Amino acid sequence: MRRIENREIDGPIVPREHEERMKNAALQAILSSASGIVIVQDPDGRFAHVSDTFVQEVGRPALEIIGRIWSDIELDNEETAEMEAMRKNVLRSGETARAMLRTPRTGRCFSFFIAPLMSEDGKALGTLSMGSDVTEQKELERLREEGACSVKQ
Numbered sequence: 001m002r003r004i005e006n007r008e009i010d011g012p013i014v015p016r017e018h019e020e021r022m023k024n025a026a027l028q029a030i031l032s033s034a035s036g037i038v039i040v041q042d043p044d045g046r047f048a049h050v051s052d053t054f055v056q057e058v059g060r061p062a063l064e065i066i067g068r069i070w071s072d073i074e075l076d077n078e079e080t081a082e083m084e085a086m087r088k089n090v091l092r093s094g095e096t097a098r099a100m101l102r103t104p105r106t107g108r109c110f111s112f113f114i115a116p117l118m119s120e121d122g123k124a125l126g127t128l129s130m131g132s133d134v135t136e137q138k139e140l141e142r143l144r145e146e147g148a149c150s151v152k153q
Contacts (some may be wrong), residue, residue: 037110037131040117043091043124045069045084053133057103077104083112083129090114091124101131108135 031038031049038051047065055062058075065073070080079101086097096115103110110131117125 034130036133037112037129039129039131040126041087041129042126045087048126057106057108059105075104079104083114087114087127087129090116090127094118094124100134108133109138110134 028049031040031051034051035053036051037054037057038049039047039054040049042048046067046069048067050058050062050065055065058065058073060073070084083099083101086099090097094116096113099112099114101110101112102108111134112129112131114127114129117128119125
């Protein structure tokens with residue numbers, strides 16, 4: 001047994017650079033396989049990662065989104081301004097927030113959580129936003145409220 005960075009390990013030592021590449025590849029695979037919207041943004045709001053669902057909802061290739069902010073991709077509307085304000089608050093407070101966003105292109109409704117990404121020393125690295133499509137659920141709620149969906153016994 002050998003000690004590495006105050007951790008005991010068994011087996012061969014994995015070079016730190018290779019370990020980082022493996023972590024990044026695993027993270028990319030996880031984020032890419034997510035069924036909803038996934039957005040990773042740096043502290044300035046630039047997109048660092050977006051999921052395939054986000055790309056579909058926005059209607060632009062990921063290469064036109066990565067490294068840019070909402071207004072750069074012409075998505076600076078009321079809802080994205082609210083999301084951006086919440087993202088900034090999450091960075092300041094370090095607390096997770098929840099939001100709803102209707103995508104302008106398709107009109108689908110997503111329930112989001114926005115969480116801070118922090119370094120080991122507590123520095124804000126950016127945010128992770130994940131959204132689940134709740135469009136059908138919202139439509140059923142609306143119909144139920146209108147009385148269009150009633151259960152007869």
